[in-house]
Amino acid sequence: MKIAIVEDNLRHQETLLRYLKAYASEQQLELSIDCYNDGIEIVNQYKSNYDVIYLDVEMDVMNGMEAAERIRKMDDAVLLVFITNYVQWAIAGYSVGATDFLLKPLTYFNFLEHFKKVMKKFSVQSDKALAVKIGSGIRKILLNDLLYIESEGHYLHFHLITETFSILESMKNMEARLKEDGFFRSHNYYLVNLKYVESIDKNWLKIKGEQLQISRPRKKAFLEALTNYIGEDTFV
Template identity: 40%
Template structure:
């Protein structure tokens, strides 16, 4: 189920949007849980990353939509923000907070439904790139597109990313079966690498985002084939030789 927030100080307009949402769900079959906030401060203060989409009015009494969006972006870079406004000049500033789009008031149902479909597709794509991994005391959401590789040390798995290393309980065999669909491949007993970040293969090592990782002899041929397949069949043999160093 998707979670959507409406941040709008005009009750009549908020009710209109809620009516559109009901019609949209009947037409498309989407299940959307909706929460209405009457001002930007109501959602931005003590914000938790628990919404997929936010429909945000720009002009509000206590905290305007741009300020609220900036505060939200401090903790949530993924939520889809669509601005609601009377003036295009306000809406085009949305790039400052990475807003996906805007709706000009009065909003027609056709315009609303088209923008919402686009937002939902974006959310679905982003969710497909995330997994929840168990950590001490709870779970951690991990963006797979930012993971360079996963290393197994003892009974723990370590997700190597640019900003932090996430430690989780789990087995490499189960993780391998889950992540193969996202472009990950097992190059040795202890490493599962994101093929997107493989820079080269040389001897019995591969370079992944600047780090040299071992490749087991039994895995080398399969690993190379997986990398070539990931790169695409349009790459001819000469390109392969340039990219993969033997």
């Protein structure tokens, strides 16, 4: 789990860092933790590479709420936690999908109760994720939500369980990035999440009731990949 602490008070920053390390040691959990002294620092170099971000609400250059709003535009999956002296900030935090709030001064007992909530939320989102560039930002896609990718010209259409969106990217690059994650080409135009293949009928496969073509040159390799993925010979 990769965590960022954004806190301009070094004493509070060190307290949270100590609590995180103590919890990691007790639970034999591997944590990678980075510290920032102001919201502008993390926003200016954000690459959608954190699982949890702790944000002090009040900072000199960019406060935690503004930093959260900017981060949320680039990353809709990261867990955001506000650190504050005032309970009323909790209401404002809902607008950016905050996971929780920590009130100062921090105590280890309160931190433990909070971090159990974070771990539970993180376990739901623990599927591998794919970060793709969208405009000037980055979007993180949980692979468990991705049904298939469709190529059309220079664009890729990402078909998720709940929506579809498009980016400018090559299928070759995306295939290379996902080759170890249960995705396989059934056709020049389709990169399929093998987890969601419901059936095979001749040169067609079905995903969530939608039919996608299997090209003849790719059929044998695709069926072998599917067989290996499910661990049985149902489709061969």
